[in-house]
Amino acid sequence: MELHTRVHARSLAAWGRTHPDSVVLSGDLTASCEADEFRDTCPGQFISMGLAEQNMMSFAAGLAREGLRPLVHTFGVFMYRRALDQVEMSIACPNLPVRLFGFLPGVTTPGGASHQSTNDIAVLRSLPNMTILETGDATDVESILPVADSIDGPVYCRMLRGALPRLFPHEDPLRLGKARILSDGNDIALLTSGICTEEAMRAVDVLRRNGVGIRHLHVTTLKPFDDADVMAACAGAALGVITMENHLRSGGLGSAVAELIAEQRIDTRQIRIGIDDTYMYGASPGHLMNRFSIDVPSLIRAVEELAGQRIEVSVDDINAARTDTYYNEKQQEAL
Amino acid sequence: MQPATPLQQADCRHDNWTTACQAFATDIRRRVLSHTVTHGGYLSQACSSAEIFAYLYGGGMNLGPSEGPCVPPPYADVRSKCNARHPSGMLYNGRRAPDKDRFFLSPTHYALTLYAALIGCGRLDRNGLDQFNQDGSTVEMIGGEHSPGFETNGGSFGQTISQAAGVAWARRRKGDSGKVWVFLSDGECQEGQTWEAMMSMAFQKLDNVHLVVDNNGQQVDGRVEDVMSMGQLDQKFEAFGSTVVRVDGHDLEAIDRAFQTPHEGKPLTVIADTQPTRGLKLLEERYPNLHYIRFKSETERSRYADALGELE
Numbered sequence: 001m002e003l004h005t006r007v008h009a010r011s012l013a014a015w016g017r018t019h020p021d022s023v024v025l026s027g028d029l030t031a032s033c034e035a036d037e038f039r040d041t042c043p044g045q046f047i048s049m050g051l052a053e054q055n056m057m058s059f060a061a062g063l064a065r066e067g068l069r070p071l072v073h074t075f076g077v078f079m080y081r082r083a084l085d086q087v088e089m090s091i092a093c094p095n096l097p098v099r100l101f102g103f104l105p106g107v108t109t110p111g112g113a114s115h116q117s118t119n120d121i122a123v124l125r126s127l128p129n130m131t132i133l134e135t136g137d138a139t140d141v142e143s144i145l146p147v148a149d150s151i152d153g154p155v156y157c158r159m160l161r162g163a164l165p166r167l168f169p170h171e172d173p174l175r176l177g178k179a180r181i182l183s184d185g186n187d188i189a190l191l192t193s194g195i196c197t198e199e200a201m202r203a204v205d206v207l208r209r210n211g212v213g214i215r216h217l218h219v220t221t222l223k224p225f226d227d228a229d230v231m232a233a234c235a236g237a238a239l240g241v242i243t244m245e246n247h248l249r250s251g252g253l254g255s256a257v258a259e260l261i262a263e264q265r266i267d268t269r270q271i272r273i274g275i276d277d278t279y280m281y282g283a284s285p286g287h288l289m290n291r292f293s294i295d296v297p298s299l300i301r302a303v304e305e306l307a308g309q310r311i312e313v314s315v316d317d318i319n320a321a322r323t324d325t326y327y328n329e330k331q332q333e334a335l
Numbered sequence: 336m337q338p339a340t341p342l343q344q345a346d347c348r349h350d351n352w353t354t355a356c357q358a359f360a361t362d363i364r365r366r367v368l369s370h371t372v373t374h375g376g377y378l379s380q381a382c383s384s385a386e387i388f389a390y391l392y393g394g395g396m397n398l399g400p401s402e403g404p405c406v407p408p409p410y411a412d413v414r415s416k417c418n419a420r421h422p423s424g425m426l427y428n429g430r431r432a433p434d435k436d437r438f439f440l441s442p443t444h445y446a447l448t449l450y451a452a453l454i455g456c457g458r459l460d461r462n463g464l465d466q467f468n469q470d471g472s473t474v475e476m477i478g479g480e481h482s483p484g485f486e487t488n489g490g491s492f493g494q495t496i497s498q499a500a501g502v503a504w505a506r507r508r509k510g511d512s513g514k515v516w517v518f519l520s521d522g523e524c525q526e527g528q529t530w531e532a533m534m535s536m537a538f539q540k541l542d543n544v545h546l547v548v549d550n551n552g553q554q555v556d557g558r559v560e561d562v563m564s565m566g567q568l569d570q571k572f573e574a575f576g577s578t579v580v581r582v583d584g585h586d587l588e589a590i591d592r593a594f595q596t597p598h599e600g601k602p603l604t605v606i607a608d609t610q611p612t613r614g615l616k617l618l619e620e621r622y623p624n625l626h627y628i629r630f631k632s633e634t635e636r637s638r639y640a641d642a643l644g645e646l647e
Contacts, residue, residue: 044508050534052534054493054494054528066506067505085494086528089488090494094414094487153415
C-alpha cells in the first residue's frame, strides 16, 4: 500500500497560492492540522486566532461576509462541541461559505475523549445549510478543497492527517454526493466511511472467498444524503445492509442510511457498526477499533448475522489482508 | 421615501449639532415610550442609549443613504442555498462602500431603539414601528440580520463583536477607509467571547474598529452589580488592548470628543456611563427591574401615557 504524508499540508498551500481570497484561520493547532505550509507560503492569508474557538468561528463569519473564503483549522471537537453556538448562529444560519476542517475523528487520536470527535457528524448533520464531507484516504484529502469550495454555504470536512494510504487513484477525486463503488456483489451492501473503509477493504476479499457477495461503497458526503448509488445498493442487497463508521452508532452514517431505508420503503435489514453510545479514552487507533468494535472481526460478525451462517475466517486470513497503513506507529504522535 | 432630516448628514462640530442631536435623542425616547405604552417593551434600553444612537445616526457614523425600502416588506424567506436573495437589514445603513462605515448592534433586544433611531433620521418610515413584532415582518422584537439596521444574528451574545472583528480585518485587507462600529451593552460583556474578540482585535491591531458600551448597569435579572459584577469595565477593555475613554453617555459633545481620541494600532472603546431611567422619572419606581416593561394595570399604563408629554 502506497503511503503519503502531509497530503493536506501540500494541497492547502497550493490552493492558497492560486486562491488569494482564501484565508486560513488556526486555533493554535497549525502544524497539528497541517496548515503550517500554508502559513509559511501565504503569510498574508493566514490568521492566528489563538486558543479562542468561539471567536474564531464568528470572526470567520465576518470574513465571509466581506467576500473572503475562510478555511478554519482546528480539531473537530473544538468546532462542534466547544463552539457549536457560533457555528450555528454566526455561520450556518446565514449560510456563509466558511469551510471547517475538523481533525482527529474518532479513534485517530490517543488524546482521549476531549480530543476524539465521536459525535461530530450526529451534531452537525442536524444543522440546516451545513454540508458534511468525510475523507478516507490520500486522494480524498487532496481533492476535498475544490469540492468544499464549490458549495454555496458552510462545509464541515472530517479530515485525516499524517501518513495516509492511497486507496483510490489520484485521478479519481472525491465527488460531492457520489459514493465510491469498491466492490460488487448481491448479498450484502456494505457502506463505510473514513478510516473504516480501509479496514473493511481488508475483509471484503476474504468474505468473497467464503461465498458472500458484497457491494462495498465508500461514502464521503454525509449531508446531503441522497446518493442514488447508495439507495440502489441498499435496495439490491439480498441479505441486508451493513454500515461501518469511526463515529457513534447514532446520528452518523448508520443513521443516515437507516433514514433512507425507512423513507424509501426499502425492505431490508441493517446492522450499524460504530462506537456504541460511549465516550472513549486515550489509546492507539488499533486498540480503540478493537475495543469499541469497529474492526474486521466486528464486520465479519455482522456478515455472519445477516447470512445466518458461520464464515470461516481465520486470524491468519485477516492478518494476510492487513496492510497496517493508517494506524501504524507514525500515527502515535500525541497532538 | 421620506426626506432625509438634516441630521443624517450632519457634521458633529456644526454649531447647531448638539441641540439638533439632543432633540433626536428625545425623539428616540418618545417613539419607544409611545410604542411601549401600547405594547409594553424594552424601554429602559432606549432611555439609557438614546444619546448614543442619536450620536451614531446623527453624524457620528459615516453612512451612505439608506438602500432599504422605507416600509419594510414582509419577510420573504430564511437564508439557505435556495434563497440567495435574502434581504439584509444592513441596507438601512447604506450601501457597502470603501469609505463608508458599518454598524453592528450586538444586544439585539435594543431593536426597538434602533428602529426608532432609523425613523428619526429618515431611514425608516415613521409608521415602520406598526410592523414591530408582527408575524411575518422583519421588524422583529429581537432583531435578526434581516431586520432594519441589523447585519448579524447577534441574539446569542458575544458573536456580533467577533463578526465585526472579522469584517474589520477583511476591510483593512481591502484597503477600506471606512470604520466598523460595534454597539455593546455592559451586561453582555459577561460572555467570554467578548473578551476573545477584544484580544483578537488588539492582536490584529484593528484600529478601524470603534466600540461603544452602553454602561447602564442593568441586565435581565436586575443590577449588573448583583448578577455578576465585572468591576471596572474601562480597565478591562484597556487590559485587553483597547484604547479606552470613559464618558457621560448622555453628554453628546463628550461622546463626540471621545471618538476623536487617537488610537493608532488599537481599537477604540468608549464606555458610555448611562442611566437606565434617563428622561423618564416614572421608570425609577420599577428600579432595578427594568429589562422589559409589562404594565400590571391600566392605571400604570395611563401614567406612562401621561409621561409622554413630559419627556425631557
